[in-house]
Every structure is written in C-alpha cells, then in structure tokens.
Amino acid sequence: MLKQMVRLLTAALFVSLPYAAAAAERVADPVKAWNNHFKTWAVVSIVVYLVVTVPLIYFVFKYKRRHKDETGAYIVGNTALEILWTIVPMIIIIMLGVQSWAVFNDLRDVPKDHIEVKAVGFMYGFEMYSPEGIKTINELRVPVGNVKVNLSSKDVIHDFALPAFRTREDMVPGENTYLWFSAKEPGEYPVYCAEYCGSGHSSMLAKVIVMKQEDYDAWVKKQKGEGTTVAALTPETKGKELVERLGCLGCHGIAGEIKAGPALNGVIGKSQELEDGTKVVIDEAFVKEKIADPKAKPVKGFGHIMPPNALAKEEYEAIAAYINTLK
Amino acid sequence: MSTQPTGFKSWLLTTDHKKIGVMYLVTSLVFFVVGLLLAFIMRTEQLDITKKVIIDADLYNTAFTIHGAAMVLFWMIPVLLGFLANYMIPLMIGAHDVAFPRLNALSFWLYVGAGLIAVMALILPGRLDTGWTGYPPYSIVGPANTAFYVFAVHLLGASSIAGAVNFITTIITLRAPGMTWGRLNLTVWGLFGGFIIQLVGVPVLAAAVTLLLFDKYLGTSFYDGTKGGSPILYEHLFWFYAHPAVYVVALPVFGIVSDIISTFSRKRIYGYTSMAIAIMIITVVGFETWVHHLYVAGTLNWTRVVFMWGTIAIGVPTGIKTFNWLATLHKGSIDLKTPMLHALGFISLFTIGGVTGIANGLLGFDIQVHDTHWVVAHFHYVLAISMSMLCMGAIYYWFPKFTGKMYNEKLGKTAFWITLIGAMIAFLPQFHLGYDGIPRRYWKLPSQYAGEMRIAVIFSYITIAGFLMTLYNFVHSAIKGEKAPANPWNSLSLEWQIPSPPPFYNFEQIPTITDGPYEYGKPADTTVKAH
Numbered sequence: 001m002l003k004q005m006v007r008l009l010t011a012a013l014f015v016s017l018p019y020a021a022a023a024a025e026r027v028a029d030p031v032k033a034w035n036n037h038f039k040t041w042a043v044v045s046i047v048v049y050l051v052v053t054v055p056l057i058y059f060v061f062k063y064k065r066r067h068k069d070e071t072g073a074y075i076v077g078n079t080a081l082e083i084l085w086t087i088v089p090m091i092i093i094i095m096l097g098v099q100s101w102a103v104f105n106d107l108r109d110v111p112k113d114h115i116e117v118k119a120v121g122f123m124y125g126f127e128m129y130s131p132e133g134i135k136t137i138n139e140l141r142v143p144v145g146n147v148k149v150n151l152s153s154k155d156v157i158h159d160f161a162l163p164a165f166r167t168r169e170d171m172v173p174g175e176n177t178y179l180w181f182s183a184k185e186p187g188e189y190p191v192y193c194a195e196y197c198g199s200g201h202s203s204m205l206a207k208v209i210v211m212k213q214e215d216y217d218a219w220v221k222k223q224k225g226e227g228t229t230v231a232a233l234t235p236e237t238k239g240k241e242l243v244e245r246l247g248c249l250g251c252h253g254i255a256g257e258i259k260a261g262p263a264l265n266g267v268i269g270k271s272q273e274l275e276d277g278t279k280v281v282i283d284e285a286f287v288k289e290k291i292a293d294p295k296a297k298p299v300k301g302f303g304h305i306m307p308p309n310a311l312a313k314e315e316y317e318a319i320a321a322y323i324n325t326l327k
Numbered sequence: 328m329s330t331q332p333t334g335f336k337s338w339l340l341t342t343d344h345k346k347i348g349v350m351y352l353v354t355s356l357v358f359f360v361v362g363l364l365l366a367f368i369m370r371t372e373q374l375d376i377t378k379k380v381i382i383d384a385d386l387y388n389t390a391f392t393i394h395g396a397a398m399v400l401f402w403m404i405p406v407l408l409g410f411l412a413n414y415m416i417p418l419m420i421g422a423h424d425v426a427f428p429r430l431n432a433l434s435f436w437l438y439v440g441a442g443l444i445a446v447m448a449l450i451l452p453g454r455l456d457t458g459w460t461g462y463p464p465y466s467i468v469g470p471a472n473t474a475f476y477v478f479a480v481h482l483l484g485a486s487s488i489a490g491a492v493n494f495i496t497t498i499i500t501l502r503a504p505g506m507t508w509g510r511l512n513l514t515v516w517g518l519f520g521g522f523i524i525q526l527v528g529v530p531v532l533a534a535a536v537t538l539l540l541f542d543k544y545l546g547t548s549f550y551d552g553t554k555g556g557s558p559i560l561y562e563h564l565f566w567f568y569a570h571p572a573v574y575v576v577a578l579p580v581f582g583i584v585s586d587i588i589s590t591f592s593r594k595r596i597y598g599y600t601s602m603a604i605a606i607m608i609i610t611v612v613g614f615e616t617w618v619h620h621l622y623v624a625g626t627l628n629w630t631r632v633v634f635m636w637g638t639i640a641i642g643v644p645t646g647i648k649t650f651n652w653l654a655t656l657h658k659g660s661i662d663l664k665t666p667m668l669h670a671l672g673f674i675s676l677f678t679i680g681g682v683t684g685i686a687n688g689l690l691g692f693d694i695q696v697h698d699t700h701w702v703v704a705h706f707h708y709v710l711a712i713s714m715s716m717l718c719m720g721a722i723y724y725w726f727p728k729f730t731g732k733m734y735n736e737k738l739g740k741t742a743f744w745i746t747l748i749g750a751m752i753a754f755l756p757q758f759h760l761g762y763d764g765i766p767r768r769y770w771k772l773p774s775q776y777a778g779e780m781r782i783a784v785i786f787s788y789i790t791i792a793g794f795l796m797t798l799y800n801f802v803h804s805a806i807k808g809e810k811a812p813a814n815p816w817n818s819l820s821l822e823w824q825i826p827s828p829p830p831f832y833n834f835e836q837i838p839t840i841t842d843g844p845y846e847y848g849k850p851a852d853t854t855v856k857a858h
C-alpha cells in the first residue's frame with residue numbers, strides 16, 4: 001500500500017514538472033499572464049475549499065454522537081495517507097509558485113523597446129515627467145507602447161498602483177524604484193497611492209492617459225509651444241501652476257465635482273457654512289487663510305484633512321486670483 | 328494545603344498563575360471590546376464611501392491604527408499567551424505554578440501599563456495615525472506622537488520577553504514525572520512554539536521602534552533615505568517580528584482546535600506526532616517569510632523570489648494540520664457542543680483565509696493585490712475573525728474549569744451562528760475591491776463599490792452583535808451559571824482530572840503520568856487519572 005502510494009506520487013511529480021516548465025515560459029502580455037495565473041489559483045482554491053468543507057460537514061452528520069458513553073474508533077494514524085496529504089499540497093504549491101515566478105518576471109523585466117518617464121510622489125499627489133521633460137500633476141500622458149516609470153518620493157513613502165496593468169511599486173524617499181507597463185489601448189487608467197501616507201492618502205489619485213502616437217506628438221508640441229510664451233506670467237497662470245504643483249487638485253475639483261474637499265470653481269463669493277454653524281461669504285482673504293492654516297475655519301460636511309502650506313504673499317494672491325477665474 | 332486567599336488585594340498582589348490568568352482574560356477582553364467599537368465606527372463610516380458619514384480622514388486613520396494594535400497586540404496575543412498559557416500550562420503539565428511566579432505578575436502589570444499608553448494614543452492630542460505598522464518617514468515627519476507607540480511597544484515587549492522566558496522554562500523543567508514531550512497537549516506545543524517566536528522576534532521589534540524614537544526626537548537618520556539611512560530598513564526589522572507574530576497567535580490556536588476536536592469526538596487526535604512537528608516547522612520557517620510584506624517596496628527582485636518560496640511553503644504544514652483534524656472527525660463520536668461548533672466554524676473561515684493567503688504569498692499574484700482590500704479581507708478570515716472566534720470557543724471550553732460554572736449552551740450556539748454567518752459575508756466584498764487593485768487604509772473609496780461595501784457594513788454589524796452576545800454569555804454565566812461538574816466533557820486531559828475550579832496548589836500531589844491526553848477508547852485502557 002505504502003509503496004504503491006509513493007510510486008504513484010513520484011509519477012505525479014514527474015508528470016507535473018513539464019507543465020510547470022511550460023508555465024514558466026515568457027508570455028507576451030503581463031496582464032494576460034496575470035489573468036491566467038488568477039484563474040489557475042481560483043480553480044485550485046475552490047477545489048481545496050471543497051476538499052476541506054465537504055468531508056467536514058459529512059462527518060459531522062455521519063458520526064454524530066448517538067449515546068452518552070460512546071467513544072470514537074481508536075486510530076493511531078496511517079503513514080500512506082499522511083504522505084499523500086503532505087506531497088499533494090507540495091506539488092500544488094510548487095506548480096503555483098513556478099507559475100507565479102514567471103508572471104513576476106513578466107511584470108518586472110522591462111522589454112528593450114520602451115520609453116522612460118518619471119513619477120515623483122508627494123503629500124498629496126504625483127508629479128509626472130514625460131521623456132521630453134514636460135511636467136504634469138496627477139496625469140501621466142504616454143503614447144501607445146511600452147513605458148518604464150522611474151519612481152521616487154519627496155517626503156514619505158507612497159505607491160504608484162496601476163491596477164489596469166496589474167502592477168504597482170512603492171515610491172521611497174531617497175531611493176529609486178521602477179515599474180513598467182505595456183500601453184496597448186488609448187484611454188484613461190486610474191492610479192492610486194497604495195502606501196499609507198496620512199490624511200490625504202485616499203485622495204491621492206491620478207491617471208495614466210494613453211494616447212495614439214500622433215495625438216501624443218501634438219500634445220507635446222502644444223506644451224512646448226506654451227513653454228516659450230510663459231515669459232510674462234500673469235498671477236492667474238502662476239496661481240494655476242501653484243494649484244497643480246501643490247497637489248490641491250488631489251482633493252479639490254475645478255469643475256463642480258466634489259472630491260475629499262469642496263470644488264474650487266465659484267467658491268469666491270459663495271456663502272459657506274462652517275463646522276461651528278456660522279456662515280461666511282468666501283473672499284480672497286478666506287482662501288489665503290485657508291491655505292496657510294486650514295484648521296482655523298473648518299468647513300462643515302468634510303473631513304479636516306487639508307494640509308497647511310506656508311507660501312509667499314504673492315503666491316497666496318496668485319492662487320486666489322486663479323481660483324477667482326474658475327466659474 | 329493552604330487555603331485560597333480572597334478579596335481585592337489578593338488579586339492585586341497575587342503571583343498565583345490562575346489569578347494572573349483570569350486578570351489577563353478580563354483585560355484582553357476589554358481591549359477586544361475597544362477594537363470592536365472602533366471596527367463599528369470604521370464600518371459605519373463606510374456606509375457611504377463617497378462622503379463623510381461620521382468621522383473625517385484623520386479620525387478614520389486613528390481608528391484603524393488603534394483597532395489593529397488593540398486587536399493584535401492587546402487582545403489576540405495576550406488572551407492566548409497571557410490567559411491560556413497562565414491558566415492552562417501548569418494544569419496541563421502537572422505543576423503547582425509557573426517557574427517564576429513573581430516575574431509572571433510583572434509581565435501582567437507591564438501589559439496593563441502598555442495598554443494604558445495605547446488608550447492615551449487614541450484620545451490625547453497627537454493621536455496615533457500611523458497604522459499599527461508605524462512606518463517611517465510618516466511616523467517621523469507626520470503629526471502623530473510616535474512616542475506613545477514606541478513606549479507601548481517597549482512595555483509590551485518587556486512583558487512578552489519575560490513571559491516567554493518564564494513559560495519556556497516552565498514547560499521544559501516543571502513537567503510532572505511521566506509527562507514526556509510526546510504526552511503534552513497540542514495546546515502546550517502550540518504555546519511553546521509561540522513563546523519561542525516571541526523570544527527571538529520581540530527584541531528585534533523593540534530595536535526597530537527605538538531607532539524610530541531616536542530619529543524623531545534626537546535627530547538621527549537611521550530611516551532617512553536622503554541622509555544615508557533607509558526607511559526600508561524599518562520595514563525589514565518590523566516584519567521580521569510582525570509576520571511571525573501571526574504564528575504566535577496561530578500555533579496555540581492550532582493546538583486548541585486539536586484539543587477541542589479530540590475531546591468532542593472522543594477520539595485520539597489523528598497524527599499527533601506530525602501535528603507537533605508541523606508546529607515546530609512553522610516556528611522556524613515562519614522567520615523565512617517576512618519579505619512578502621516588501622514585495623513591492625523596491626527590494627531586489629531575486630530576494631522577493633526567495634521569500635516567496637518560504638512564504639508559500641508554510642501552506643504545507645498548515646494543510647497537514649487541517650487534514651489531521653478532518654481525519655480525527657472521521658469515525659469519531661461527535662458532540663456539537665458550543666466549543667466544538669467554534670472549532671469547526673474556525674476551520675471553515677480559516678480555509679478561506681488560507682487559500683487567499685497563498686495568493687498573497689504568490690509573488691506574481693500579489694503585485695496586483697498588495698496593500699489592497701484583498702489583504703484586509705484575507706487576514707480577517709485567516710486570523711482576525713476566525714481566531715477571535717476560536718478564542719471564544721476556547722473560553723467556552725475551559726469556562727467550567729476556571730469559573731466552576733456552566734455557560735448557557737443555547738445562547739452560546741445562537742451567538743455562534745450569528746457570528747459565523749456575519750463573518751462569512753462581512754469581508755467577501757473586499758476581495759472584489761482588492762482584485763480590482765483598490766488600496767486599503769482609504770477613508771473614501773471609488774463610488775462603484777458603494778453597494779458592496781454596504782453589504783460588508785451590515786454583515787460586520789451582525790458579526791459584532793454575535794461577539795457581544797458571546798461576551799454577555801460569559802459575564803452572565805460567570806455570575807449566575809449553574810455549578811459545573813469537575814469534568815463536564817469527560818475529557819482525558821490532565822487539567823480536567825482535578826476539581827473545577829482547581830484548588831490553590833492545583834494538585835495535592837504532583838501526579839505521575841502514564842499516558843497521553845488523547846487516548847480515547849484505547850484498547851485495554853491504561854490512562855491514568857491525576858490522583
């Protein structure tokens with residue numbers, strides 16, 4: 001009995017090895033590879049769950065105690081059986097592990113033909129830099145193709161999570177990390193901060209915008225073109241730049257949408273109820289005070305998570321001027 | 328034998344392992360209730376995941392921080408390594424007390440001190456909001472008073488190290504004559520493994536948080552990546568202890584499940600030796616897994632692969648234990664009393680947590696679900712809810728022993744089913760969020776999950792209600808319960824062979840042991856009773 005068992009298991013191991021080797025082959029698309037891996041795992045897991053719970057329920061009914069002094073059968077053990085349920089889980093785990101390793105290699109080995117961009121996390125937002133050096137906030141524009149993103153952080157640990165491409169990696173201050181993805185379809189894909197970083201963690205959101213090559217080229221041209229005329233910055237444009245750079249847009253919409261905080265368009269002149277029940281009409285001074293000391297006059301109905309920013313006087317004014325232009 | 332001293336002062340100054348055990352139980356249950364209350368608040372906030380319901384992001388962050396710390400450090404570990412180890416180890420190995428009774432009392436009071444600091448961290452200004460993990464640089468540059476965290480860990484660490492030394496010594500040196508290693512209850516084996524992990528791991532954690540304190544208040548830069556240090560160093564040191572810490576909880580739980588299943592099936596535990604070996608393998612291999620918490624932290628790619636194998640290897644001994652439990656049920660004589668229901672309910676929840684945990688361990692898989700709600704769901708199934716439930720089962724099981732009273736069976740079963748049904752559903756939606764890559768520790772979530780999260784909230788309420796009914800049962804029965812017989816379960820284990828509650832010195836004479844605790848229905852029964 002025991003010998004047969006061992007023979008059977010050795011055979012099973014050898015049959016399964018080529019399968020594992022096949023799984024280790026490099027797949028072209030990491031997203032597909034991950035999806036396959038998930039399916040394998042799901043099937044194995046459902047089987048394991050049934051193998052545990054079905055006998056459990058069956059035994060409970062079948063061997064219910066019938067009278068008070070009954071005792072169970074005296075069974076010490078069965079070596080063959082114990083070897084069986086040691087080796088079978090081992091084989092399953094080795095197979096899953098090999099497959100997972102292959103998926104991991106797909107997700108981490110950057111193909112040769114790729115462009116490189118940069119993302120820097122800060123409390124609370126992402127600064128993105130295109131290969132041409134164009135800086136954007138909370139928005140990474142890339143052409144269709146393979147993209148390597150070099151990651152770092154300005155303050156605490158953040159994480160650049162890109163679930164649509166089944167990948168993510170931490171952004172660690174003082175260290176350089178990376179991830180890559182294969183952008184196939186033009187569209188918008190959400191980015192989340194997946195490493196806890198304080199008050200604004202759940203509003204630290206961004207997106208990757210994949211564009212057709214020609215659209216991307218046009219966008220680059222436009223950005224560069226603007227770059228040359230910035231010479232005389234009006235307060236409004238300076239304010240816009242500050243609002244983007246300081247990560248205000250992580251928590252505030254500028255087109256009426258409510259995020260972690262109220263939308264910024266039309267706030268100047270609006271009557272707002274504060275936490276203590278008093279009403280104020282928001283003016284430029286209120287905005288300035290809000291940025292410098294957000295907790296001084298907390299607005300009702302929101303969490304008080306806005307971080308303070310110590311800026312120069314002209315900068316406060318620039319932001320207020322910009323907000324005033326938002327209708 | 329001297330009589331048992333009574334009165335308030337006798338509790339405060341006691342060095343009796345049984346009294347210390349009961350004080351651990353009461354204190355840890357208080358923290359369990361605090362943890363449940365915070366869970367209730369967090370879940371209520373999730374009734375609407377797009378805007379504020381009752382608390383803002385800062386309070387939410389404090390809530391999950393203290394919830395996690397209270398539940399892991401002040402409830403699960405103390406109820407097992409404090410209450411159970413104290414009360415049961417001397418009774419199970421046939422000893423009058425632990426090896427160092429006064430050190431034992433010190434452990435308890437250090438734990439109470441740490442608990443008070445944790446409560447301060449919840450209510451005083453500079454509230455802790457770092458997550459129970461306390462990662463730098465956020466814990467250094469953030470608004471929280473990290474000193475609360477560090478000092479709580481220091482006191483708790485001193486308490487744990489003293490406890491570990493004490494109980495390892497007790498188990499090695501105070502076993503009654505004839506109580507060989509092969510005759511120990513698996514509960515004792517599990518606790519033994521747990522204490523070894525504490526002894527090896529806690530000093531590393533203490534060192535890690537001490538450096539945190541230096542960085543924050545003395546201007547050093549151990550964890551400052553811009554000045555030659557590394558925040559990742561902290562993550563390594565923290566998880567070197569904090570991952571094995573889940574086995575500190577799990578190993579005793581595995582032992583208890585074995586004891587309960589054997590008693591209520593009146594059948595020898597299947598594969599005793601492989602059970603004990605599996606416990607010791609997990610004790611060792613448990614230290615080969617911590618980097619799975621750093622799968623996306625920029626660690627070298629090949630390190631991640633090495634630790635993947637360590638992590639998923641744990642699945643094998645864990646699988647062995649599960650199959651041994653099933654084999655024990657086979658041809659048993661099963662009596663579904665409340666403790667037994669809890670043990671079986673535990674297996675059904677634990678297996679969900681187990682298979683989803685393998686997914687977390689699988690490197691390629693985990694990249695998508697790392698630090699997402701998948702992980703939250705996974706550890707609530709595998710540890711948090713399932714093992715808390717099992718602890719309730721353990722308290723029911725030994726309730727007649729340490730109170731001398733019977734609990735209310737009907738209420739016990741009702742509360743069990745309510746808890747189980749709640750727990751089965753309460754975290755399922757979070758697997759879906761995690762599959763979609765939605766991060767954890769998010770105050771607000773993308774609006775498309777609103778419906779699912781509301782289901783999670785409702786079933787969490789049901790789970791919490793179930794736990795509260797169980798706690799009510801304990802309190803009510805401890806005061807008004809019927810008197811219990813010495814051995815209501817007809818168990819062969821040594822702790823049941825003496826009166827309930829046990830006399831002051833446990834055994835009038837140290838017994839001589841001639842057989843193991845599980846030998847039900849052994850042909851030509853030679854099992855020795857304690858007397």
Ligand code: HEM
Binds near residue numbers: 363
């Ligand atoms: C009915 C009972 C419980 C409910 C409803 C519950 C709910 C929650 C929720 C909503 C979170 C926060 C998830 C997030 O936003 O990331 C959480 C985190 C956590 N829970 Fe529970 N929980 C319960 C019981 C427990 C128990 C018994 C433990 C015991 C170990 C536990 C341990 C933890 C830990 C360690 C965290 C992570 C904290 C952190 O991120 O720092 N929970 N729980």
Ligand SMILES: [Cu+2]
Binds near residue numbers: 158159200202204
């Ligand atoms: Cu974050």
Ligand SMILES: [Cu+2]
Binds near residue numbers: 569570617619620
């Ligand atoms: Cu872990």
